[in-house]
Amino acid sequence: MRDFLPRGGLKGQGLIKPRVDGRIVKGLLKVGIIGASGYTGLELIRLLLRHPEVEITTITSEKYAGHKISEVFPSLEGWIELNYEKLQPRDIATDCQLVFMALPHLSSMALVPLLRKDRLRIIDLSADFRLKDPQTFAQWYDCTHACPELLSEAVYGLPEIYRPPIKDAQIVANPGCYPTGIILALAPLLKEKLIDGKFILVDSKSGISGAGRKVELEYQFCECHDALKAYQPVMHRHIPEIEQELSCLAGEEVLVSFTPHLAPMSRGILNTIYVKPKVEHPLQNIMEWYQNFYQNEPFIRLRGPGSLPDTRQVVGTNCCDIALFWDKRNKLLKIISVIDNLVKGASGQAIQNMNIMYNFGEKTGLDTPTMYP
Amino acid sequence: MRDFLPRGGLKGQGLIKPRVDGRIVKGLLKVGIIGASGYTGLELIRLLLRHPEVEITTITSEKYAGHKISEVFPSLEGWIELNYEKLQPRDIATDCQLVFMALPHLSSMALVPLLRKDRLRIIDLSADFRLKDPQTFAQWYDCTHACPELLSEAVYGLPEIYRPPIKDAQIVANPGCYPTGIILALAPLLKEKLIDGKFILVDSKSGISGAGRKVELEYQFCECHDALKAYQPVMHRHIPEIEQELSCLAGEEVLVSFTPHLAPMSRGILNTIYVKPKVEHPLQNIMEWYQNFYQNEPFIRLRGPGSLPDTRQVVGTNCCDIALFWDKRNKLLKIISVIDNLVKGASGQAIQNMNIMYNFGEKTGLDTPTMYP
């Protein structure tokens, strides 16, 4: 597949940021994307192309090295002229000030120590640096961690909880897609110790892009279109990550039962969460705690009574919508949260972290409303 | 829209059952469908057309009276030549031995007393005769029941639980789509008193056809395609029906927390159910109880360890697939059940009930494997 651009093309008119103009480029943050052949990598490119403070200097993919990015993703035709490169850890520090790592799980941890020597700042989108305890890591990932000494140094990149340490972090462990929506839905309750930490039940529904760009029978159109199923119904690898963060918020060990499902849509996660209040509070009060907790948060939208979060209302944005319902018959609080798994659940949150790390406006590059329908 | 058939047409070659042949017709059960302009009515027609023991004599619709059925549903072109009629309660008894009522909720209850006088047998697909207690009905449907004296007489048409009384029933209250999959998933556990009846948490996901053929903004393609949301997250009208039947099975009052969701697919319901065993039993033992409980059931498929029910595996069939998972970390049993909401959740189950009432083979007319993909 080889496309041609009209002479002069899109570039001449500025769809591509004018990197040729030395004066502007000088001030831009040089970023690299390592392993950009999947959907999170593509989403990073899409969002960074519109980010006014950033210049993408390097995009690597072992699989596509030498190919134009717009050849692999024709939707980027006219927006980017870079080629994929093979990863050269030594060159990265020269070319970049910050790298986003969008590699498969277990691939980042071997690489990060090499990159770190060069004082590069790193936002890792894999699961490799999210767990603090190497033993928990070993247990859930069937694998000894390659650099356990870095686990405590890495900062868990959920801005609503860890904004100050993210600011100064060298390594940010960008949260998983399920953990993001679940932790945000529960943080105010756990922080205030309002609920029983031993009873947290999470029923999640994810679009198919959550499985990545892997080519497998299970994710073929004809196999998952018009269909819904659960998967990994008791031991999904996001559990220790969720429990670590919720325990930390609660100040006590928290236990979560988690059941993910695959829904026939491209993007979006909806979490339906069931918890037991220790004491019965009017729903209105609980909502006010949420409002206080999130009052300065640019991407949290609390939905009012009767408003039901819908994945389509957040798709393409970095928003997390949260709604609360009181089931008085069963004395259960039901919390529903929705995010776009590839934005707030991955690449958008990574950019939000970058914005914090470099003192850019936190919403810079993330200010596009949902496309609907 | 007016279609034409090739001269001689499909009929001559038998796609339409040869009702003209007096000898065969004589033995057929004459059935009517009242209110057949929606999806459950259409599904009844589809399934009955292939039923070898039945002749459809009357199909009513106030809206479409006078129109050919294949004009309203062009997919039936060539399979049926009947016209919709206006409902004439007096004629029904002459023309039919059995009627399926596929009217909106609250419409059946006014009609059933009129029809019943004529000794017609009735399978009502609405919610009007499912609840035994007129006060519960009034409370959840904001409406006094029109014939409370018939509520105790009507038999709840879930064959796996009520096969003997269904056999002799004059009025069968065909179960709701959510209750069907939920009750079947829980019956063995409650019957054996194995779980805490005060903790039953049901998270259900339904295809859009569950909303019927209503024309509303919410169900427009562009509003629900590629999207997932919860609805009626604490007080859905199927709750009292579920609790009534589960309480009856358990011999004690049971409480259910129910959260339905709308998923972007045409058909199918997946229920994810969370319960607490009173005593911890090996999963294998629990599975054996299920096997025993359902050993002679033609439409229950228990899935083995590791097999995950998928709505697509039951769509178009009267099957209910059930799988069990033990979450040992949280000491929760997770039960997943899937059905086709329009078949086992409505019209297929109605035909199963008819087969029982008239001593036909229980699977007659319901013996088609899933179409996949």
Added chain:
Amino acid sequence: MRDFLPRGGLKGQGLIKPRVDGRIVKGLLKVGIIGASGYTGLELIRLLLRHPEVEITTITSEKYAGHKISEVFPSLEGWIELNYEKLQPRDIATDCQLVFMALPHLSSMALVPLLRKDRLRIIDLSADFRLKDPQTFAQWYDCTHACPELLSEAVYGLPEIYRPPIKDAQIVANPGCYPTGIILALAPLLKEKLIDGKFILVDSKSGISGAGRKVELEYQFCECHDALKAYQPVMHRHIPEIEQELSCLAGEEVLVSFTPHLAPMSRGILNTIYVKPKVEHPLQNIMEWYQNFYQNEPFIRLRGPGSLPDTRQVVGTNCCDIALFWDKRNKLLKIISVIDNLVKGASGQAIQNMNIMYNFGEKTGLDTPTMYP
């Protein structure tokens, strides 16, 4: 994945045809399916399981040999207990009277000569025996035909055109999915020499299952959901098959311009065909020719004025719906035909051919109306 059946199971109650009953089995036609790991193989199984005159004795798959079929296709759980076998050409003739070959293109032609010796009758669903001219085959398939001497013997299995020779054929070349809907849409016009055979323009739209069960990036859910594109826009391999048959009908060489598209749905093909009448006839007359031409055809449904064929109206059935429109401004006749690519476009048509070959009623096993929605 291993499922378990309730003791006694579905089998005891007859969902599976009672093959154990010697008396019934004796009269059944023994059929095999070679290469049944794809969607056409699965569809053959689905349809044959309900066919009252047939017993499936052998199902082969090199990939899945030894595995239960219901393990590979869980939707068949309870309906079939057979295992996949490795193909043993010698045993086939002992075990089967008829085989359906659902192998990839270029795989059948090596096998058919081996099977033929044993006097087995064969319905080949691949493209290997559809073209009469070995040179045309070589040119379009980049491959010398393995048994060119059989090409003239094989009968093109489009019953509406070749019913008499199909009756006695030993080898039936089951038509391609696109050719089926296109030839049926044009046959009456070409037979009557009503249109310019040098101007036939076909714009086709197919569901994703047309690509088979291949695991490729292009057919992943996230790559083709909510998207539409053309593919092979000038040289699709179905062209010589379409032209061969249309030329034969017209009695002169016919030329077709064909552009296939991929639409985001599981099943269904819609062909929009543009032709130029040699002489202007009233549309009503042309419709009457179609009615005459297809007057005894059980699966052709001619739609009347104003009725627009919709793929959903034929999905799951062996029907081909055809509608005609006269564009008087451009003096073009537009013909729209729809079929289910896996039924009339593959496995259903194969069964229709079998019904003809063995004098079964032509609609036997193919009498299920569309499931809608």
Added chain:
Amino acid sequence: MRDFLPRGGLKGQGLIKPRVDGRIVKGLLKVGIIGASGYTGLELIRLLLRHPEVEITTITSEKYAGHKISEVFPSLEGWIELNYEKLQPRDIATDCQLVFMALPHLSSMALVPLLRKDRLRIIDLSADFRLKDPQTFAQWYDCTHACPELLSEAVYGLPEIYRPPIKDAQIVANPGCYPTGIILALAPLLKEKLIDGKFILVDSKSGISGAGRKVELEYQFCECHDALKAYQPVMHRHIPEIEQELSCLAGEEVLVSFTPHLAPMSRGILNTIYVKPKVEHPLQNIMEWYQNFYQNEPFIRLRGPGSLPDTRQVVGTNCCDIALFWDKRNKLLKIISVIDNLVKGASGQAIQNMNIMYNFGEKTGLDTPTMYP
């Protein structure tokens, strides 16, 4: 439905453009959107919210007057705080310098004369001012035009063809979605008189949002999901618009045969266009004419040999992708174009027109790459 914002909310952090800051606002263009309750209105809001040169001052809807916009479209929660207003033509000129009219066809023409008096500039997204000839209008819309004297004054808002007059226009008639992609695909050929103007065959496939936000049975999820059909197969109202513009380009009367189809996706139009070259030219040459013709166009992407346009590659953007194929067997040129019907086919093009009218950079506010998947 009533939502609540966190105190301080999104607004404080700038997701909403800082209209409160007098200094910035002073320079912004004040625009209104008349009739913004449909999808094109919503898309205008979405795109204008990110446009740095514009302030939305007024949004009208007769149906929703008094309601918050984010109540009707919850996806806009946090991005806009305006309420819908009733249209007050007199106030419009005070509040706005430019209005976008997103009313149904036949509603604009009564209103435009009222607004025009006030020297407001108008971009009308309806069909009311696209046709130059009032008689053609009357014939295709069954309706006498309300202000035929304005038809010649209105400029057809296809920037690639009419950029200079758009610059100075008071009334811009924004093109229809089908015409946009079709005219752009054909303009270079007609301008150069390379093809037979009496043979242009267009087969178009549109997503469901093309039907607008009308609530009709036909567009319910269950009626159009997983289905494809043609509609208005000979006399669609976009035909005179297409022919008017193509004739103008060709300098002679051009005739088009147009067949639109509805595909089961939210957005996107793919046009497959068949034309006959007057003289045979190498495809490479034709591509070069296209390159020259569109060399400075920011939103036209010519795809190279073998690259197949896919609606998903343009969804959400103002791009029109075009590819050319030579069918040498039939001596036909096939041109495929894709656009997003709501962006380049409606609201994005309207903003492109505004950018031209006010000397903004033509891509301002339209610089977001496709979201994929």
